[in-house]
Amino acid sequence: xxxxxxxxxxxxxKEENQAPSNKKDNPKSFVFRRGKLSAxxxxxxxxxxxxxxxxxxxxxxxxxxxxxxxxxxxxxPLGVSHFLMF
Numbered sequence: 001x002x003x004x005x006x007x008x009x010x011x012x013x014k015e016e017n018q019a020p021s022n023k024k025d026n027p028k029s030f031v032f033r034r035g036k037l038s039a040x041x042x043x044x045x046x047x048x049x050x051x052x053x054x055x056x057x058x059x060x061x062x063x064x065x066x067x068x069x070x071x072x073x074x075x076x077p078l079g080v081s082h083f084l085m086f
Contacts, residue, residue, distance in 0.1 A: 029082040
């Protein structure tokens with residue numbers, strides 16, 4: 001008698017209870033400032049980013065040279081549907 005053969009087990013079993021998640025259906029947003037803001041409004045901007053964190057760009061860096069057109073152009077490929085401007 002030879003060695004006992006190892007039975008293969010399924011490693012890629014789909015769970016039936018898991019709800020399908022469509023990433024295209026989730027609204028995504030940019031939160032950014034336009035112009036000079038006071039410290040209170042800058043804190044408000046950071047707080048809004050934290051509240052909307054799962055579907056927003058948290059580390060979005062804007063400069064004085066960025067125009068609204070720049071954000072609109074990059075929003076399409078990223079799937080951004082909402083802008084919040086301060």
